[in-house]
Amino acid sequence: MTETSETNDTRPAVTMIGLGEMGTALATAFLDGGHPTTVWNRTPGKADALVSKGAHLAETVRDAVAASPLLVVNLKGNTAAREVLASAGDALAGKAVVNLTDGTSAEVTAVAEWTAGQGAHYLHGQIMTIAPGIGHPDAVVFYGGDKTVYDRFQSTLQLLSGRASLIADDPRAPVLYGMAVHGTMWGTLNGFLHAAALLRNEGIEVSRFLEDATPSVSALLSFLPSIADTVDRGDHAVEYGALKHHLPSIEDLFHESQARGVDAELPAYTLALVARAIDQGHANDNYSRLIDHYTNP
Ligand SMILES: NC(=O)c1ccc[n+]([C@@H]2O[C@H](COP(=O)([O-])OP(=O)(O)OC[C@H]3O[C@@H](n4cnc5c(N)ncnc54)[C@H](OP(=O)(O)O)[C@@H]3O)[C@@H](O)[C@H]2O)c1
Known part of the structure; x- marks a missing residue:
């Protein structure tokens, strides 16, 4: 399969790898934004609705990777992300990989170093919203990694969240930002729910x-x-x-x-x-x- 060009307009072709709850929302945003969109999922049936909206379903990861200059990955776990990317073989070389899969900083380092070793350019993103929030002007995604990827595809990534920002050239930074927000959230919620139990004990x-x-x-x-x-x-x-x-x-x-x-x-x-x-x-x-x-x- 040949790579879909970036030529007919300024909207580059995008390949979305992973069509779970979040990946489907991401692919939908690319399609709605007018990007030629190729999708791949381990369970291909999950692509049906996207295909009916105009997405191209790739049969293999290699075909999916070859189809676009920009690969967006959203899977359950970075081990799966790396294994799936590995099945593309040498088709990864020269591609921009934006991995939006949650994980620890060590997992991100492993997948980032491996991806760079394949000759691809790596950007990690931490999504700070749930699937229905994708595309919202106030939705936040923190990015870290290869600035050239962020700069080249900024307007495409902006389709996912109105508040996208490149916070560092270190791909581990976004996941730490995400954990810092979540840690603050859970600490606050635990304090509030303890307080709520105290109030309810009094019937308030x-x-x-x-x-x-x-x-x-x-x-x-x-x-x-x-x-x-x-x-x-x-x-x-x-x-x-x-x-x-x-x-x-x-x-x-x-x-x-x-x-x-x-x-x-x-x-x-x-x-x-x-x-x-x-x-x-x-x-x-x-x-x-x-x-x-x-x-x-
Ligand atoms: N859902 C949200 O609101 C949300 C919010 C923020 C961040 N995230 C993050 O987004 C990522 C995806 O979450 P999700 O909610 O979309 O999960 P999900 O609905 O459970 O989907 C998981 C995806 O990963 C694929 N997958 C899992 N193991 C695989 C393997 N070994 N090989 C190939 N593919 C595999 C699944 O393929 P199959 O369809 O074949 O099972 C599916 O495409 C996670 O990192 C999650 O933390 C999600």
Whole structure:
């Protein structure tokens, strides 16, 4: 199969490898954006709807890779991504590979180095939305890796998310960004759900609480830039709101949880971290001082 050209207009041909829930959404965005789109999936039947919209279904990975200068990969796991790409053989040389498969930074390094070893250009992307969010102007995808790939295909990648950005030339950076967002999300959600259990124990509706407490809760996000700044500078001195002032409130939360039979593990954990930092002489420091614990547990 010959490579579809980039000639008839400015929209390059795209090959989408992987048609799960997310891959189907990505392929749809390329088709809707007017790109000649070739697709491949281990289970070819999943391509039926895309083919009826104008996609070309490649029979082999090699054919799929040969069809376009831009290969977008979205599979379950980077081991699968590497194995599937490997089945294209030497057809990979010279191609731009944008891998949108989630994984750890070590997995990304392995697939990025292997891909570069095949003579292809590698860009990794971390998708920060669910499948229905693909194509939304506020959807975020973080990219890292080969800048020439990002620059050449920027307008194509923009079809997937209005907020696409190249954050580094290191392909591991996007996955760390993704984990940092998710880690912040889970920490916040765990704290909120613990609080919700406490409120429900008293018969208070959680949504009613949120209506009344939204100014306090939403102010939390505005703390993050100053926490980030002190962590970056390594200077945790603070005039107000030092750890010694957090301690009594955390003790109250812990004892209240225990007394009501609400799981006290989360406040106990927070209490242990703050008490230890104070014992180590950091009573007058910003909460950001706990970065020491996370860095050297
Ligand atoms: N779904 C979301 O909303 C979402 C959001 C953000 C990120 N992501 C990420 O996007 C990636 C795909 O997720 P998904 O939700 O689309 O998963 P999915 O619906 O389970 O689809 C998985 C895809 O991987 C293929 N696959 C799995 N193992 C394979 C193997 N050994 N060889 C060849 N193909 C294989 C499947 O092929 P078959 O069809 O043949 O099984 C299918 O195309 C993941 O990294 C996920 O974390 C997804």
